[in-house]
Amino acid sequence: MRIDIITVLPELLESPLSHSIVKRAQDKSLVDIHIHNLRDYAVGKHRRVDDYAFGFGAGMVMQIEPIDRVISKLKAERNYDEVIFTTPDGEQFDQPMANRLSMAENLIILCGHYKGVDYRVREHLITKEISIGDYVLTGGELPAAIITDAVIRLIPGAIGDEQSALSDSFQDNLLAPPVYTRPAEYKGWRVPEIFLSGHERKIHEWEMQQALERTKKLRPNLLNEK
């Protein structure tokens, strides 16, 4: 898989994508991440990528020209499954969407900024608009990092134990059961006795029951989803 991220703040993406599973997936060539500084595609000597909005609204808007330049260049080199725009009014990101995106060959993610982007970008260049939740961040870089992280960890081989991606919370619309490790007792707080029994089937049944109970209690809406 290849992910091209277009941003005015490359520095914001460097750290989240340079550690742990996401780094290892790149080292193993499971994913190729390319970060493009939109300013490199700006026109004029001031390398501006934004301008005042038409009309009477305050604030700056990202211009179409540099965005079209970088997207057109990338699309001339290969086919993309989706050209994504991160925006609070997009479709809400969730685990099924991460699952679908993890099967893509090539993705572009354009990070939104300022007051928004010239709407013609969304009308003509973008194929998918994604929000990571109903709140407004200062820019689309953190959402892009979140989407990239959630997608990469689903690529087969990205996490050591492949089973563990399938047993994540939200897969099967269930929250994950509690996990514990040694010591079995700390300050008098004991791990559930079932774990000390070594009885695999019973432990599994306990985990299923806990997953169901936690979902009913914490996120009952998940149980009504398909």
Ligand code: ADE
């Ligand atoms: N840009 C600003 N806020 C955002 C959000 N919640 N989701 C995606 N992109 C954003």
